[in-house]
Amino acid sequence: MSDSMGRVVRLPLATRAGPAGDALARTAASIGSSVARLSEEPRGVVDDWGRDPDLARMMVALTHLRWNVTVGGDQQLPKRKGALICINARPLAQSTVLASFAVSDATDRPVRYVGRPDGGPIGALAQRLGALLAEPEEVAGALANGQLVVMSAAAANGGRRVGTVDRSLIGAAVATRTSVYPAAVVSSPMTRDARVEVGAPSRVRATRRGPLAELELADRVRNDITTMLDELGDIATGTTLDWLPFGVSGGN
């Protein structure tokens, strides 16, 4: 064996089991690989997905100036494997960004979020912060690679309403056999307090072989987030606005 060959680590080969075997082999490979830690990320380079750790750290620090985010339930997230975290969202509130920063801080792992424009300076900036395209293949690739990914339900106005959950993105988790975690995000525009509560992974009773799997799981995730929002209640602003019955403070 030549010197150069000796520099390569040889590992057991996977059996050839077609595309399904490929996905499982990828997942197994990602689990076996080391998990990226925020505290160990090298400086001056971007990671495999184009996320810039230096820029992300700076943006997290800036976020702390505005928000004081408390994260609960993060211990339920897998320590090494990938997971899809689905949150509720309000129009124009960049909840996925906020939640991904908060969960990233809590778990000491880089967290991706779904929903960046493709191209242009905004898309490039979002990619530097860990954003992915809202494409099932893109999300499936990240999940199979052992990444934590935050996606949001469709934006819904007021109260504790949760919009529909994109079942094609949930399908990416189903295809890669990754758990989907519901998470409730509550915040108030009047105060600095915000909370991200991660729940237990959503499960459906029936085992489906076809597209009903993601359809039913998406509905289940939506219901789970609604239940969590009901349990959390609104964030109090400490002002008379809290007395109003329709949640003018924006907490949901």
Place this chain on the structure above:
Amino acid sequence: MSGRRVFVSGVGGELGTLVATMLEAEDWVGELVGIDVDPPRRRLIRTTYHRIHPDDHDHIVSTIVDFDPHVLVHVGVWEPNARATPRQAALLTDMAATSIIGAAAECPALEHIVVRSGIEIYGRGAGALTRPTERATTQPTSEWGRTVAEIEQTATRVAERVGVNVGTLRLAPVIGPHVPSPLGRLLRLPAVPFSALTDPAFAVIEDTDAACAIVAAARVGLDRPVNVVASGAITALQASRRGNRLPVPIAGPPWAAARAASYLLGAPIPDHVLETLQRGRLADNSAMKPLLGLVPQSDTRTVIDRLYRWPTVIRQPARAPAA
């Protein structure tokens, strides 16, 4: 499976020579024959080398058919602006692919074809995935991407007709001390242009890791595409900073001037490198471990750091005038 006859096209290039060197050390390899228009870059012990131009179709066919290989390793491709102009590169690559893969199809002993391709095959058009896996749709958006897509199609069609396996290695831009790489040349310029608006991430692969992957594919009988990409990524701005180069922000029409200036400085920017600088180029490499049984030794950051550590060319004047 010892005593296999292996044929390597493009054995004169840096990558081809590395592959042949490594194949010589493999115990399953019996006879080894290689062809190229240029002689190998290093001394090969067991390899029989034939110097044949890609347009010498009859000579190529007779050489391959007479040898009757079990395994064909096709690395005889020309990247635009690496050793030839984009037009010449496309022509030479097409001629070589047609003659070599076509001749291999006439060999009764042929069992397996390994083809060198590139991650440029995925393209970077609107909506292109950030880090495509091998199952992603291939929509090349550059000349080099279309060229490797045609090679893959040719190999796949031939393999289906004659009933053999074809394994395709989609390499990231290959960087190494002696590899003629337009991206490597550009990054070594004293001033490195980068996209001021996006500065996207890209990944590369070191030449030895690429050669190891090609040899592994031949050894295991790879029968599908695999991305061969080093872990990690870097942007042009970050690379220039690591190499203490002057980063030059470019946006919009000034890219044409930057390309012209770079051309004059000896580092032309072909369209696939421009695309890399403007749109980035990443690919998922997690299939390497399960399918090839190896992981790249060097990550992208290390490869780029080594790129800047290579000594510059020292020009020695002749001791005595030649004429």
